[in-house]
Amino acid sequence: MVLLISLAAFVATLCGGFFALHLRDKLHTVLGFSAGAVIAVAFFDLLPESLQAAAPGLGASNVIAIAALGFFIYLVFDRVIFFRTHAHDHADETHAHSHRGSLGATALIIHSFLDGLAIGLAFQVSSAVGAVVSIAVLVHDFSDGINTVGLVLKSGAEGKRARWWLAADAVAPILGAGSTLFFAVPATWLAPILALFAGFFFYIGASDLIPESHHGHPRALTTFMTLLGAAILFVAIRLIGA
Numbered sequence: 001m002v003l004l005i006s007l008a009a010f011v012a013t014l015c016g017g018f019f020a021l022h023l024r025d026k027l028h029t030v031l032g033f034s035a036g037a038v039i040a041v042a043f044f045d046l047l048p049e050s051l052q053a054a055a056p057g058l059g060a061s062n063v064i065a066i067a068a069l070g071f072f073i074y075l076v077f078d079r080v081i082f083f084r085t086h087a088h089d090h091a092d093e094t095h096a097h098s099h100r101g102s103l104g105a106t107a108l109i110i111h112s113f114l115d116g117l118a119i120g121l122a123f124q125v126s127s128a129v130g131a132v133v134s135i136a137v138l139v140h141d142f143s144d145g146i147n148t149v150g151l152v153l154k155s156g157a158e159g160k161r162a163r164w165w166l167a168a169d170a171v172a173p174i175l176g177a178g179s180t181l182f183f184a185v186p187a188t189w190l191a192p193i194l195a196l197f198a199g200f201f202f203y204i205g206a207s208d209l210i211p212e213s214h215h216g217h218p219r220a221l222t223t224f225m226t227l228l229g230a231a232i233l234f235v236a237i238r239l240i241g242a
Contacts, residue, residue: 001123002119002123002177002180003177005130005134005137005138005177006119006173006174006178008138009112009115009119009137010170010173010174011170012138012142013112013141013142013144013166013169013173014145014167014170015142016141016142016146016147017145017146017162017166017170018145020145020150021159021163021166028212029222030149030153030225031209031212031213032214032222032224032226033143033146033225033226033228033229034146034205034209035205035209035210035213035226035229036205036225036228036231036233037232038204038209039201039202039206039230040229040231040237041143042067042197042198042199042202043198043230044234044238045233046198046201047063047067047198050067050191050192050193050195051063051191053187053191055188055191058188058192063191063195066191066196066199067195067196067198067202069196070195070197070199070200070203071200071202071203073196074103074107074199074203074204075203075207077103078103078207078208102152102165104152105148105152105165105169107200107201108148108151109148109168109169109172110172110197111197111200111201112141112172112176113172113176115172116137116172116175116176116177116179117177117185118176119134119173119180120178120179120181121184121185122134124180124184141173144169145166145169145170148162148165148166148169149162149165149166150209151204151208151209154208154209154212
């Protein structure tokens with residue numbers, strides 16, 4: 001069952017990615033949707049789950065602090081390690097944008113791996129818990145594929161490279177689910193991990209995807225797509241949690 005669900009996550013991610021590739025000429029609308037989806041996943045899925053999973057000793061304020069830490073860690077990697085804001089020539093700027101796309105896609109791939117991990121661990125608890133977690137993962141895996149392709153294409157990469165990143169993102173849940181056959185993540189680690197990735201996704205959406213989707217494009221349309229992406233994820237997550 002775990003492997004079947006992880007294969008479904010693989011298909012959902014690929015479908016989202018190919019959807020984004022098909023609309024490459026309208027990338028700003030895809031990026032706008034991706035921005036809303038990424039921020040919605042952080043607000044309505046990762047952060048609430050981390051708060052619910054927090055042990056009494058951790059506390060809500062510490063969970064929020066870990067999310068903030070994730071935000072600032074990503075900022076340091078983005079602006080100091082992988083990106084120079086004052087590129088001296090076009091080649092440097094292109095290289096920097098490529099690193100930003102790779103960094104964002106890597107974060108999404110790690111998140112997808114943890115999605116598979118969550119599926120496997122949930123089924124270790126019970127079939128009912130496993131089913132709920134699986135539905136939650138499948139709902140936003142489609143947008144994960146869109147987000148991965150959107151980030152890579154935005155960095156200036158060609159479609160072939162975007163497909164490689166998409167393939168890695170699609171395979172990640174299978175690897176995550178399979179890994180649970182060999183070890184188990186302590187329950188006390190779940191809340192910090194989810195909060196950290198919430199911070200990552202807040203940064204990706206607010207500092208990267210939203211500004212880029214608005215740059216040189218009709219703002220009304222991209223704003224609508226951002227709100228649409230957030231609304232779809234919000235409704236889907238609420239329906240699952242109902």
